[in-house]
Amino acid sequence: MKNIVILISGGGSNMAAIVRAAQQQDWARTLGARVAAVVSNKADAKGLEFARSQGIATEALDHKGFASRDDFDAALMQLIDRHQPALVVLAGFMRILTPGFVTHYAGRLLNIHPSLLPAFTGLHTHQRAIDAGCKFAGATVHQVTAELDVGPILEQAVVPVLPGDTADTLAARVLTQEHVIYPRAIAALLRA
Ligand SMILES: Nc1nc2c(c(=O)[nH]1)N[C@@H](CN(C=O)c1ccc(C(=O)N[C@@H](CCC(=O)O)C(=O)O)cc1)CN2
Ligand SMILES: NCC(=O)N[C@@H]1O[C@H](COP(=O)([O-])[O-])[C@@H](O)[C@H]1O
Numbered sequence: 001m002k003n004i005v006i007l008i009s010g011g012g013s014n015m016a017a018i019v020r021a022a023q024q025q026d027w028a029r030t031l032g033a034r035v036a037a038v039v040s041n042k043a044d045a046k047g048l049e050f051a052r053s054q055g056i057a058t059e060a061l062d063h064k065g066f067a068s069r070d071d072f073d074a075a076l077m078q079l080i081d082r083h084q085p086a087l088v089v090l091a092g093f094m095r096i097l098t099p100g101f102v103t104h105y106a107g108r109l110l111n112i113h114p115s116l117l118p119a120f121t122g123l124h125t126h127q128r129a130i131d132a133g134c135k136f137a138g139a140t141v142h143q144v145t146a147e148l149d150v151g152p153i154l155e156q157a158v159v160p161v162l163p164g165d166t167a168d169t170l171a172a173r174v175l176t177q178e179h180v181i182y183p184r185a186i187a188a189l190l191r192a
Pocket of ligand 2: 009091123
């Protein structure tokens with residue numbers, strides 16, 4: 001069985017979309033894959049409740065409890081590796097990962113970013129797109145590299161930026177497409 005470990009920091013709507021896709025498309029039978037665990041750097045992440053409701057193992061590891069980013073990432077790797085992951089999926093995970101972590105999971109570490117990379121790496125992508133006068137925005141599924149948000153692109157989705165859009169209205173429009181492309185990209189990778 002190919003184990004997927006999903007990392008979240010908040011609501012986990014992308015994680016939930018992946019879990020639902022795995023259930024509805026019967027990934028265990030069709031892909032020999034399952035979501036083995038959901039891990040968060042925030043113990044109060046709402047997404048952990050949903051994962052538990054689906055019978056999925058959950059763990060929380062607070063980054064604030066570690067002296068350095070390297071120490072946190074080393075502990076996070078130990079926790080993740082207990083689940084023997086074929087794939088580690090960042091889904092609204094809000095920590096920049098160290099080169100050691102990225103190297104350890106090279107080729108099996110994905111992220112979804114709320115912009116049409118290479119445009120708008122980093123944070124606050126929707127407000128920046130609006131401020132720049134963009135007519136289109138979107139989301140990108142990419143391989144994670146040590147450098148932020150520049151890894152090889154697997155899938156993208158485009159949405160219009162509408163007159164009067166706020167960061168919140170644009171984020172909601174992009175999020176609906178994230179929930180489509182992330183499960184699709186993961187299934188394609190596991191099928192390859
Ligand atoms: N080495 C990499 N780490 C991460 C990547 C990556 O491509 N390479 N993708 C990010 C996801 N991400 C955007 O998609 C992102 C997440 C977090 C941050 C950031 O500045 N985080 C701050 C803390 C912010 C907070 O706690 O709210 C930090 O880590 O100090 C930027 C981009 C995941 N990691
Ligand atoms: N840089 C990472 C980042 O900004 N990720 C973004 O967090 C939002 C909430 O995700 P969630 O509902 O899946 O928790 C999503 O839009 C995701 O693209």
